[in-house]
Amino acid sequence: MSKLTVEVKNLNLFYGSFQALKTINFEAKKHTVTAFIGPSGCGKSTLLRTFNRMNDLIDNVRIEGNVYVDGVDVYSKKVQVDELRKKVGMVFQKPNPFPKSIFENVAYGLRVNGISDKHVIEERVIASIQQSALWEEVKDKLKKSAMELSGGQQQRLCIARTLAIQPKVILMDEPASALDPISTGKIEELIHELKKDYTIIIVTHNMQQASRVSDFTAFFYLGELVEWDTTTKIFMNPKDFKTQNYVTGRFG
Amino acid sequence: METKTHAHMDAELAQLKMDLTDMWETVVSQLQKVRDVVEKNNRDLINEMPGGEKRIDAFELKIDMDCERILALYAPVANDLRFVLSVLKINYNLERIGDFAWGIAKLFRDTETSFSKESLKKTNLLLMLNTSIEMVKTALLAYENDDNELASTVFEKDKVLDSSNKNANKVIAEQIKDHPKTIMNHLNLLSIIRKTERIGDQAKNISEEIIFFLDAKVLRHKRKKK
DSSP: OOEEEEEEEEEEEOOOOOOOEEEEEEEEETEEEEEEEEESSSSHHHHHHTTTTTTGTTTTEEEEEEETTEETTTTTTTTTTHHHHHEEEEEEOOOOOOBBBBHHHHHHHHHTOOOOOOOHHHHHHHHHHHTTHHHHHHHHTTTGGGGGHHHHHHHHHHHHHHEEEEEOOEEEEEETSSOOOHHHHHHHHHHHHHHTSSSEEEEEEEEEHHHOOOOOOEEEETEEEEEEEEEEHHHHHSSHHHHHHHHOOOOO | HHHHHHHHHHHHHHHHHHHHHHHHHHHHHHHHHHHHHHOOOTTTHHHHHHHHHHHHHHHHHHHHHHHHHHHHOOOOOOHHHHHHHHHHHHHHHHHHHHHHHHHHHHHHOOOOOOOHHHHHHTTTTHHHHHHHHHHHHHHHHHHTTTTTHHHHHHHHHHHHHHHHHHHHHHHHHHHHHHGGGGHHHHHHHHHHHHHHHHHHHHHHHHHHHHHHHHHHHOOOTTTTOO
């Protein structure tokens, strides 16, 4: 069994004639957190979205090279996108719960994936809400609308929804940027907990968040992966001058 | 808006560097006074030293608080973080050197008669003092000019202090045997030699911090292994 959950080899990605990713080589080891940092438009979210083929939804996208999740080339014709997205869950910048009950939000993915056994669903929903550190706050109101929850609670509910499918990788695209510091702290604590069972890749503009939550950090600039190393190395002694300028806030 | 934030931090870091340089120069001045006290038996200079010692202590407190404030408010990383961490430690090292300088001056003050030329020569005390001053000044120059190679020359100079310090017990014991009436005088001299050697150690620590800041290399406890 490979120790890598995500592996990228010589990846180029074009939006029409614009090259958004340039010869990216990257690996994420099992049960680690990797932070993608870099200025807007540097390609970090684009790369993140190749891991679960979210870029397929965009017109004129052309991809060269390989992306492997759990040893499987995700752009192989044999791969079914639905199956891939079960393996690779995603949490977005703004919490996006369905206008359904708290319980149903988490159960939704299970039902969609053909699980109908009530007991299994209930067990999985409760476990996922517990794992996302939301249980104590919602255990008495599981039938209430998810829209009644605070932003931070909604985001943890979205994480619970992702966990219910039992993915191997969780992608997080600025998961705390719309949240207050307390909710942000809870999400960060959660990331620490979740990495025991999942491989997490997080895009963030918050340098301190990157340094707090991640084991590895990758710095992107103009579609290139400039530097990728342990987070300690990136924030104590980056090799590349561009990385140093970015993390110290002297970019441009 | 972001640019302004970083301009503020840059100004804070520049001020920190200037304050540490001022403290360093005060420490060098204290050391030079001690050397003149010993070399020229100029006891009047001792009276000038408490002012310098107070100034060093005040610098230490200010720099310590400024480092804490910069860490808390700006959360520096990479070379900025290494700089602030190195300033924190150099600040402590310089304060210790200031203490040693004042300690040597007090020992000299408490010694009833001046040290004999023979004792000074045999113990190499003046050479030790001059070497320690040179080490502290070299480290200062390396710090001012971000010169890691210059900083590493400090380690070599320490050998002079080490060998004189090693011989000190034997030399002082012989002097006491030859001049039994000067036991206290020579015990004070031995204490001065010990303190001078410690100044060299602090200068070495400072150089290690400069290299840590510039190259992110941790030399502590590594150079000792042979």
